[in-house]
Amino acid sequence: MATRSVVLTERESNLVEELVYCRRFKNISEVLREGFGMLEQVLIEEAARLDPAIAAEETWIPLLPPAAPKAAAPPKKKK
Numbered sequence: 001m002a003t004r005s006v007v008l009t010e011r012e013s014n015l016v017e018e019l020v021y022c023r024r025f026k027n028i029s030e031v032l033r034e035g036f037g038m039l040e041q042v043l044i045e046e047a048a049r050l051d052p053a054i055a056a057e058e059t060w061i062p063l064l065p066p067a068a069p070k071a072a073a074p075p076k077k078k079k
Contacts, residue, residue: 019031
């Protein structure tokens with residue numbers, strides 16, 4: 001797993017700490033993973049409403065537009 005540094009608002013920090021303190025989660029990482037899982041599910045459901053064909057692809061997340069094709073590099077000049 002990758003390690004990331006995040007900045008939370010005071011409200012978010014308090015919520016995370018409370019969820020760990022009340023033993024709903026073992027640590028902050030579990031809280032964030034659960035939140036990302038919920039966000040992913042919302043994005044999938046939203047995309048499925050917009051395009052039913054997407055409903056079959058559980059891992060599709062509409063965050064970034066498709067990458068534009070890269071232009072071919074100009075040919076090198078001969079000496």
